[in-house]
Amino acid sequence: MTPPLQQLLALSAVLFAIGLIGVVTRRNIIMILLSLEILLNAANLAFVIFSRSTGNLTGQLMVFFVMIVAAAEVTVGLAIAVVLVRTTGKVNADELRGLKG
Numbered sequence: 514m515t516p517p518l519q520q521l522l523a524l525s526a527v528l529f530a531i532g533l534i535g536v537v538t539r540r541n542i543i544m545i546l547l548s549l550e551i552l553l554n555a556a557n558l559a560f561v562i563f564s565r566s567t568g569n570l571t572g573q574l575m576v577f578f579v580m581i582v583a584a585a586e587v588t589v590g591l592a593i594a595v596v597l598v599r600t601t602g603k604v605n606a607d608e609l610r611g612l613k614g
Contacts, residue, residue: 521562528555540606542597546590553583 528551535548557576564572598604 518562518566522559525555525558525562528558542590542594542604542606545606546587546594549586549590550583553579553586 532548532551532553532555535551536545539545539548557579560572560576560579562572564570564575594604601608
């Protein structure tokens with residue numbers, strides 16, 4: 514027995530809201546990256562839900578592309594975070610605003 518479409522979409526919306534709140538309110542770079550991952554996972558869940566409900570595999574194919582983008586985002590984001598910690602010794606995003614230019 515599978516849950517109804519509305520419940521699954523509500524779960525995806527809740528995950529997206531949690532990730533969005535995390536991106537907006539958190540100041541730690543690592544926590545912001547984790548919140549971005551939650552956002553991407555919520556989008557993946559919505560793709561799979563719609564793909565399964567319509568019987569079309571395009572949504573599930575799109576999930577693979579989103580996962581590739583997420584892996585690249587984590588790699589680049591963590592590399593930037595490591596460089597920032599090594600140069601400034603800070604992980605707080607508010608304290609790094611002076612690096613704009």
